[in-house]
Amino acid sequence: MVKRRVVVDGPSNLGLRPPGVGVVPGCYKLAGALRDEGFVRRVGAEEGGVVTPPRYDRGDWKPGDGVFNAAAIAGYTVKLADRLGKFFDEDKFVVLLGGECSNLLGPGLALRRRGRFGVVYLDGHSDFRTVDNSPYVGAAGGEALALVTGRGQADLTDLEKLGPYARDTDAVLLGIREDDEYAGDVETAGIPLWRAREIIDDPGAAAAGVLKYLERDELDGFWVHLDVDILDAEVMPAVDSPDPGGLDHQQLKDLLRPMLASDKCVGIDIGIFDPDLDPDGRYAAELTDTLVDALS
Secondary structure, eight states: OOOOEEEEEOOOOTTSOOSBTTBOOGGGGHHHHHHHTTHHHHTTOEEEEEOOOOOOOOTTOOTTSOSTTHHHHHHHHHHHHHHHHHHHHTTOEEEEEOSSGGGGHHHHHHHHTTSOEEEEEEOSSOOOOOTTTSSOOOOGGGSHHHHHTTOSOHHHHSGGGOOOSSOGGGEEEEOOOTTOTTHHHHHHTTOOEEOHHHHHHOHHHHHHHHHHHHOOTTOOEEEEEEEGGGBOTTTOOOSSSOOSSOBOHHHHHHHHHHHHHSTTEEEEEEEOOOGGGOTTSHHHHHHHHHHHHHTO
């Protein structure tokens, strides 16, 4: 039986570096841009409302201070988990419109409260930066896979004493470029990895590999995290760190569709798209078409 879908807005930009002095990251506008393209109606979803984040304010943060906006992210994670948990209890398929990558901690915590769930991390970058492999940490959005698997400060990784929210054995990473500096650490952790080039060659095979790995009896299900910078920079320049060597829209659809159709998949969050970098709305329209198709 197909699950009922619900769309929730999680417009947090707390985990990104400012794009300029006195400028806040525009990814908090992602949900509005996709809604303007009729996303909720087109995927036949119920309305799940908005979980409003705290104000973006790095204050006097400096390198070495840990993750900036950490207290705000922690509070928002609990708030988001509380909202999403109600929908999980109703056995609804959740679509969370971000936001940035640390939004993953919300569904991560909500699902950890309920059992053992995997995470499919789709991103052009590994987001596996920690104090063990970098001089310092700062932007949670660049550390989200590390945080959700328990690497980092306890006020983010061990909320309610439930960390890690996903075990290394229950996470997969797809879409990074060949020169990703933390890929070796991901592989050392034992997290299966599909680079962008492998996916481009055969998206269906990559999806099948993920499903073979995560559709295991000991897992209660899995969540899909999508950072749209998995797309090539020419296809999707409206992100904070666009890179060449990524997927096109058809390849992303072919990758997503089998995973989102799995009985084990409980939802997806979409993040990093920045409408401030898309003044004519072209990229919002293309992204919405891709997501609608992938969810069809």
